[in-house]
Amino acid sequence: MTKPIALTIAGSDSGGGAGIQADLKTFQERDVFGTTVITALTAQNTEGVHGVFPESLQAIDAQLEAVLTDLRPDAVKTGMMFSAEIIERVAFYLKKYHVERIVIDPVMIAKGGAPLLQQEAADALKTELLPLAHTITPNLPEAEVISGLSSIQSEDAMKEAASLLHDLGAAHVVVKGGHRETEDARDLFSDGREITVLPSPRIATKHTHGTGCTFAACIAAELAKGETALAAVQTAKAFITSAITHALPLGGGIGPTDHSAYRYNS
Ligand SMILES: Nc1ncnc2c1ncn2[C@@H]1O[C@H](COP(=O)(O)OP(=O)(O)OP(=O)(O)O)[C@@H](O)[C@H]1O
Numbered sequence: 349m350t351k352p353i354a355l356t357i358a359g360s361d362s363g364g365g366a367g368i369q370a371d372l373k374t375f376q377e378r379d380v381f382g383t384t385v386i387t388a389l390t391a392q393n394t395e396g397v398h399g400v401f402p403e404s405l406q407a408i409d410a411q412l413e414a415v416l417t418d419l420r421p422d423a424v425k426t427g428m429m430f431s432a433e434i435i436e437r438v439a440f441y442l443k444k445y446h447v448e449r450i451v452i453d454p455v456m457i458a459k460g461g462a463p464l465l466q467q468e469a470a471d472a473l474k475t476e477l478l479p480l481a482h483t484i485t486p487n488l489p490e491a492e493v494i495s496g497l498s499s500i501q502s503e504d505a506m507k508e509a510a511s512l513l514h515d516l517g518a519a520h521v522v523v524k525g526g527h528r529e530t531e532d533a534r535d536l537f538s539d540g541r542e543i544t545v546l547p548s549p550r551i552a553t554k555h556t557h558g559t560g561c562t563f564a565a566c567i568a569a570e571l572a573k574g575e576t577a578l579a580a581v582q583t584a585k586a587f588i589t590s591a592i593t594h595a596l597p598l599g600g601g602i603g604p605t606d607h608s609a610y611r612y613n614s
């Protein structure tokens with residue numbers, strides 16, 4: 349017996365709901381073998397980010413070299429990158445080892461408002477990482493920063509953002525609608541030719557810590573198994589909707605979602 353391998357390159361969330369921890373839980377649930385490259389440690393809980401401690405470039409290089417030369421990933425997910433230097437190292441190794449099926453969650457700001465990407469690193473994300481993307485999964489504020497559109501509120505603006513991100517080099521784009529104030533929580537998927545709506549009801553909960561990480565990790569897991577882009581994002585949408593429906597009111601702030609809910613409820 350063997351298993352597909354999915355690699356996450358992201359920050360560690362000591363609170364367990366987002367980052368590396370959310371990604372590994374999702375990989376396990378989706379039956380792929382998870383490996384990790386940690387870009388930064390965060391001291392974090394449901395109430396907020398208490399500290400951010402980026403890894404040295406030496407530690408990041410060593411982790412990338414170790415996993416990419418032995419446990420070749422069938423798909424990769426990137427999350428919190430923190431700095432332009434880290435983005436450059438990650439892009440260098442992904443190209444050096446001709447890694448395919450890269451899902452980029454362009455994490456910028458945590459739900460509580462703490463910056464997880466230095467402001468000056470947004471350009472590096474756009475020029476170095478985005479062109480490597482099999483799929484990029486921005487939320488609305490991230491889509492605004494990357495596309496340069498000043499305010500993405502309507503579905504038409506989401507479509508325009510998807511098209512701009514595709515032109516910048518991402519093969520597939522999911523513009524996530526989680527941050528809208530609409531009745532449903534639909535996302536838009538674009539392969540550069542067609543737009544597909546990923547529908548879901550908007551669940552009335554504040555416990556959405558790590559939703560973006562979990563969604564992108566699930567896409568990577570499905571791609572690692574050989575699914576098409578559309579099938580991967582549709583499974584990820586069902587997975588995250590179930591995880592949010594059964595979100596866990598743990599801690600005193602924004603609680604995590606339940607990564608095992610999809611298994612128990614589908
Ligand atoms: N209240 C909700 N009900 C249903 N789906 C939601 C809700 N909030 C977010 N989602 C869905 O969760 C997924 C992640 O979207 P979201 O906009 O929360 O990402 P994000 O802001 O990048 O998350 P994170 O801040 O964890 O990185 C999307 O599919 C989005 O539509």
Ligand SMILES: Cc1ncc(COP(=O)(O)O)c(N)n1
Binds near residue numbers: 358460
């Ligand atoms: C290490 C890490 N990566 C990503 C997020 C984004 O998740 P959220 O926006 O739900 O706080 C986070 N909080 N921490």
